[in-house]
Amino acid sequence: MFWNYEYVNPEFLWLLLLLPLVVLWYFLKRKREVATLQISSIEGFQDRTILPKLKPLLLLFRVLSVTAIIIALARPRTVDVSTKTKTNKGIDIMLAIDISASMLAKDLKPNRLEALKDVAGKFIKGRPNDRIGLVLYAGESYTKTPITSDKSIVLGSLKEVRYDDRVTGGTAIGMGLATAVNRLKDSKAKSKVIILLTDGVNNTGTIDPKIAGELAENFDIKVYTIGLGTNGTALSPLRLRANGTIVFDRMKVEIDEVLLKEIAKATGGKYFRATDNKKLKEIYAEINKLEKTEVEEFKFYNYDEKFRPFVLFALGLFLFEALLRLTVFRSFI
Structure with missing residues (x-):
């Protein structure tokens, strides 16, 4: 109960440490104030009344009432906090992903495509206030997921992405980029x-x-370009066997970095080179920081003061104790 409260004036709670001293002082003083009488026998006084034994209850009532007053002075209250967020500047983001056969190269673990899916998935989860879409391309390009605010749809589509020999035949960067532009050109977002x-x-x-x-x-539309692949050679797909399995061999990694830099610079974006899994994660983390969505948070506090029940409890005990002193325990005080 008490640990769920917030105390406006918690310094008053230190007074509770004095109460044990008050109780000790009372019993020491009581022994000195009690008169003694020496008689030959107390047989006639035994079992006549239990009121003297109950007299310490008056002290208990007094201590409880003072405790309640101290707690009331500390002003206990409960706080109910509600939060409301408002997105002031949403961002529409299209992910244009190369799914050509070379994305199965093993210079990233387990391969380039699976490494990308893992990092891109975390990127999508970290953009709760933005709309995101997905474009895939190889020899051709198509929209896998139109721009949407439903991240579960995008993540589901990303999970389904795999090498598809139906869209092989090279790498059509221009078509992949054009398809993504076509999806964003009519967007009303502040940033694309x-x-x-x-x-x-x-x-x-x-x-x-x-x-x-x-x-x-x-x-x-701002374009961030990423060149994916190690420097030098990588274990890459060479050909298909008759049974449909892929033959891998060491092949030179060729990325048109000049083109990618040019596109990024012209659109106000930035070019990155991802040579391993760690670098790929760092690139998406940097893009995540560069493209921040402006979110305004409002917090509403509802305070419920709890000191009044303690005051009423203390007052009731004080009155009850006073009544007992003036009636039941009057002859013993």
């Missing part, structure tokens, strides 16, 4: 962002990546 990730060079598609970058710039 595309996070474009690839592990290769633009080698197919009907849209030039620079043209797609210009479209993003015209629609005031």
Whole structure:
């Protein structure tokens, strides 16, 4: 009960430490004030009344009433806090993810695609106030999830992402970026962002990546570009066996960093290079910090004062004790 209270004047509670001293002083004083009479026998006085034995109850009532007064002085109260948040500046974010065969390379663990899914999932969970969509591309591009505020839908779609040989045939960076721009161009959000990730060079598609970058710039869309892959060579997919399994071999990692930097710079974004799992996590964490959603929090406090019951309890005990002193215990005081 008492530990659930907040005390406005907790310093008064130190007075409770004096109460044991008061009780000790009372019993010491009582022994000195009690008169003694020497008689030959007390047989005639035994079992006549128990009132003298109950007299310490008066002290108990007095101590309890003083305790209640001290607690009342400390002003106990309960606090009910309700919070309301208001998003002042929402951000619409499209994740454009390369799902070409090279994303199965094993320079990130367990491979590039699975490492990306893990990091991107945590990024999405950390953006509760934003709308997020998902675009996938390889030789072609398509919208996996339109822009939405329902994170469970986006996370579910991200979980389903895997290498799909139906969209193979190269890496169409321009088409992936253009599809993401098309999804954001009519957005009414204060800020529009595309996070474009690839592990290769633009080698197919009907849209030039620079043209797609210009479209993003015209629609005031900021593009963060990420080049995914280690420096040097990586164990990458080479060909498919007859049974459908993939043959891996050491292959040189080629990323068009010049292009990715150019797109990012033109749109006000930034280029990153992720060479391992740790670096990839750091990149998404940095983007998360760069693109902050302005959220205003309002807290409402409802105070319920609890000192009144203690005052009434103390007053009742004082009156009851006074009544006992003047009636039942009158002849013994």
